[in-house]
Amino acid sequence: LMNDSEVTPFSVPGYACQRRCTLENHNAVLTDALSLLAENAELSDEDGRGVAFRRAAAVLKALPSAVTNMSQLTGLPCLGGHSLRVIKVSGWVSFAVLQVLTGIFGVGSKTADRWIREGIHNLQQLRDSGQTLNRAQQAGLEHYDDIKQPVSLAEAEAIRGIVGRAVASVSPEAQIVLTGGFRRGKLTGHDVDFLITHPEEGSEVGLMPKLVSWLESRVSCHLQNVLLICDVIFLLMFALFCRFSLCCFIDKQTRRWRAVRVDLVVSPISQFAFALLGWTGSKLFERELRRWAGHEKGMSLSSHALYDNKQGRYIRASSEEEIFAHLGLEFIPPNERNA
Ligand code: DCP
Ligand code: MG
Numbered sequence: 001l002m003n004d005s006e007v008t009p010f011s012v013p014g015y016a017c018q019r020r021c022t023l024e025n026h027n028a029v030l031t032d033a034l035s036l037l038a039e040n041a042e043l044s045d046e047d048g049r050g051v052a053f054r055r056a057a058a059v060l061k062a063l064p065s066a067v068t069n070m071s072q073l074t075g076l077p078c079l080g081g082h083s084l085r086v087i088k089v090s091g092w093v094s095f096a097v098l099q100v101l102t103g104i105f106g107v108g109s110k111t112a113d114r115w116i117r118e119g120i121h122n123l124q125q126l127r128d129s130g131q132t133l134n135r136a137q138q139a140g141l142e143h144y145d146d147i148k149q150p151v152s153l154a155e156a157e158a159i160r161g162i163v164g165r166a167v168a169s170v171s172p173e174a175q176i177v178l179t180g181g182f183r184r185g186k187l188t189g190h191d192v193d194f195l196i197t198h199p200e201e202g203s204e205v206g207l208m209p210k211l212v213s214w215l216e217s218r219v220s221c222h223l224q225n226v227l228l229i230c231d232v233i234f235l236l237m238f239a240l241f242c243r244f245s246l247c248c249f250i251d252k253q254t255r256r257w258r259a260v261r262v263d264l265v266v267s268p269i270s271q272f273a274f275a276l277l278g279w280t281g282s283k284l285f286e287r288e289l290r291r292w293a294g295h296e297k298g299m300s301l302s303s304h305a306l307y308d309n310k311q312g313r314y315i316r317a318s319s320e321e322e323i324f325a326h327l328g329l330e331f332i333p334p335n336e337r338n339a
Contacts, residue, residue, distance in 0.1 A: 016062075017339075097112075150188040155258075155260060177194065180279060267303075274302065274304055279303060281337065289301055293327055301327070
């Protein structure tokens with residue numbers, strides 16, 4: 001980057017939830033580096049530093065063109081010394097190892113840390129180590145390459161068909177929405193996120209276990225007998241690993257089984273708008289919405305509710321638009337929440 005006093009500095013509002021940020025990124029080289037540093041900080045449990053890097057990356061992502069000159073960044077929010085300086089990265093070896101181990105579904109940084117200290121530095125060493133793995137970790141290790149591979153929009157839609165069918169058979173009136181990155185217009189994702197609700201408050205109770213057992217019972221039939229739905233040969237198994245993370249095995253035309261992460265969230269209709277807003281992301285956009293709500297409005301926002309701290313009461317909303325209005329923010333549609 002050159003220094004040139006002729007250049008007009010960029011101007012960007014302080015909160016990501018005040019900005020419109022599409023998937024078009026003119027500063028990918030810079031934001032990739034910052035994201036990597038953020039990930040590094042998060043893996044070493046330095047959340048504060050991680051957030052600082054992510055905020056800085058989000059500011060750069062919102063710029064209308066590539067940064068050509070350091071002086072354009074003068075006065076921009078969230079770009080502290082850490083982010084502006086070229087950062088000497090030490091400990092990349094252990095970072096790379098951590099990335100591999102925490103990349104296993106069901107393995108967090110604590111577990112990975114323990115394994116590294118026990119001399120486990122790769123998947124083969126883990127397989128050979130005789131470590132006791134829980135069900136999620138076993139599947140994560142077995143399907144490591146599949147789960148690492150991005151999910152395409154076509155796959156997400158095929159899975160929507162499967163899960164939609166399952167939802168309809170356990171609760172005909174229940175509704176299912178694709179959330180997460182795909183709702184923001186992304187063409188690939190690391191998983192597929194769904195939000196499920198029922199128009200009658202209370203009828204969503206017990207839906208998740210019913211859904212899971214429906215899927216699991218189907219799965220055992222499929223083991224004997226491959227089933228064709230919508231031209232997609234799909235589903236070897238569905239297994240509930242943690243609260244709502246599933247792993248499903250589908251095939252595209254390749255006739256190959258494929259593991260994909262699926263996140264299912266069930267929400268009562270009274271909380272649906274909050275859940276929809278909360279699960280659509282991006283993660284930074286969500287964090288910034290909550291920061292805005294707290295610091296600027298004296299409110300607490302979660303994916304369940306909005307609470308007015310001063311008045312001491314919950315504020316109802318039945319759409320995302322209403323929530324933005326309560327927060328005194330201009331409505332930003334999902335495809336412009338890619339902070
Ligand atoms: N979310 C959040 N905070 C978390 C986890 C999730 O705010 N700790 C919200 C914002 C995310 C959404 O849920 O955008 C879905 O989580 P994902 O991790 O699946 O994120 P994306 O769907 O945005 O990314 P990807 O496309 O990689 O799946
Ligand atoms: Mg997702």
